[in-house]
Amino acid sequence: MLRVTRIVGPAVLVAASLLALMVGLAYGGGADPRPIGDPGALVRFGLPIAKLFVNLGAAVTIGAIVLALFAFSPKKDEYHRALDVAASGAAVYAIAAGATGFLTFLNVTGTAITFDDQFGAKLGLFFTDVELGQAWLATTLIAATLTVLCFAVRGQILMVFIGVLALISLVPMAQQGHAAGTAGHDAAVTGLGLHLLFAAVWLGGLLTIILLRETLESGRIIPVIERYSTLALASFIVVAVSGYASAELRIGTLDHLLTPYGVLVLGKAAVLIAIGLFGAVQRNWLIGRMKAAGASIGRYFWWIVVAELAFMGIASGLAAALARTATPVPEELPGVPTAAEILTGEPLPPELTFERYFTVWDIDLIWLLITAFGIFFYVAGVVRLRRRGDTWPIHRTVLWVLGLLVLFYLTSGGVAAYQDYLFSVHMLGHMGLTMLVPVLLVPGAPVTLAMRAIEKRDDGSRGAREWILLAVHSKFAGVIANPIVAAVLFVGSLWIFYYSPLMRWSMTDHIGHEWMIVHFVLTGYLFVQSLIGVDPVPFRLSYPLRLLLLLATMAAHAFFGLAIMSNVGLFLADWFGAMGRTWGSTPLADQQTGGGIAWSLGELPTIALAITVAIQWSRSDTKDQKRLDRNADRTDDAELKEYNERLARMSGRG
Structure with missing residues (x-):
């Protein structure tokens, strides 16, 4: 049965994918x-068949790497077999990406295949000078590199960086999707990128488990399935949310659901719901039965897994067909684009008023999901502590939730x-990200909560708790968490x-925009953590030195704001000065206002930090005095008596 499953599972996946692709292409045109x-x-x-195998190869690569890092133990053969699966998937990924790039060249240029120098010159020009060709060349080279690295590297730490490289390989594909050209570019790239990544974890992880079933020891399959189920649930949520956001961009109104593109989207949504039901049955019923039966796992479980894989194949085929189907909403903005549309891809918004700060929204799907998951897992950790009788200060939970809500708004x-x-x-958002959000998040002590709430693993694998501990205790973290280094990074x-x-x-x-958010939140978090953090750090300054460091930082920060206010040149004149804005202050006056925000409003969280450091200092002195008083009571003032006797002896010698 095990051998049949290993053969039937991948075969069913490929067959279902190809069948759904052909049906989708025929219906959608x-x-x-x-x-x-x-x-x-x-x-x-x-071309769509090659793209389908690109998606499948990427899914196997990423899914196997994620399971190797999160579910498998490096001390067991399962880990190394998973990396072999990842290397095989990366090989398929590289070959399919190269084929897709070549077929894309033929599709775009309409060039017939010949074997002369002119054809080779055109092909080389496409891959080196044309953005679309460069994207597929980069994807092919990264996939080929992943093939070699997954085969040669076995260390878990290095595999983290290889996994990041696998994630980077999806970026060129995310930037080529529907609506990724002009209107809705940022939302389209974000939605498609999240969809590709988490669908890969979901599909690739399940296929890896099927391929490694015989390798897993009889008692190992249960914890592996449990860990995969957690990943699958998170992936289902992200795929569903990102799929809805992407469909909303491309479909627009409800009447477009009856178009070929809309019908294919509905079909994919129905398949996604079916896969979600498979996952619910697996989590709520099968895993419980597996635990009750011990190592005995019936054939019905594996047939259900194969059926789930078949539905995943249908979803993959429909996704590849949708990529070739015309969308109801035009990808280009209608009419002659304005200056703002050329620069940002979006129409110029109406004049900014106080009300529009809270009524106009531009949802960033990445941060919506990050903040939602951050609140959920934090609250779940607190609930777990309280259920076992432990306490957790309520103000930490309130500050953490408030900090993530502010992050979502910004x-x-x-x-x-x-x-x-x-x-x-822009400056208002920057100050909020690097100063206000960390001041709220740091007192939440997320690392301390994770250490207390997440169960420790004892099978050699690394879960969330183990990876957090490894990151916190790493030499790199010790360097950047140093108060001086954190202050230098911050300023x-x-x-x-x-x-x-x-x-x-x-x-x-x-x-670059997403990098900016991550960078400023992290540098602000490290600086605030070095001053008032609850979580453990390798080194902390004394309270007087903390105040001195904070005062120096405040001065440097104020000088930065004054420098912007006095600047007579315009930052990015071909951007802020070329928007065609007819409302609000002039670009230079607006820039000076931004400098004032950095100088004035940016200092308010710093003042709150100074007050917090002073309060902590006072409480620390009070605790030290109480400790000394208790010691004196226990020893009958032995230290004081010894000190007085020493003074008396010194006086006698004098």
């Missing part, structure tokens, strides 16, 4: 001949909607960001 410049049936059908609310058009709003990043090409990258590239 994704492979219909073009009236002008038709590349031929080979390209029309070969990345998705009115500040996010207007920061591309007004430097002052220095302000100057480097605004007076280097990093600012332009964050404004013109969505990935």
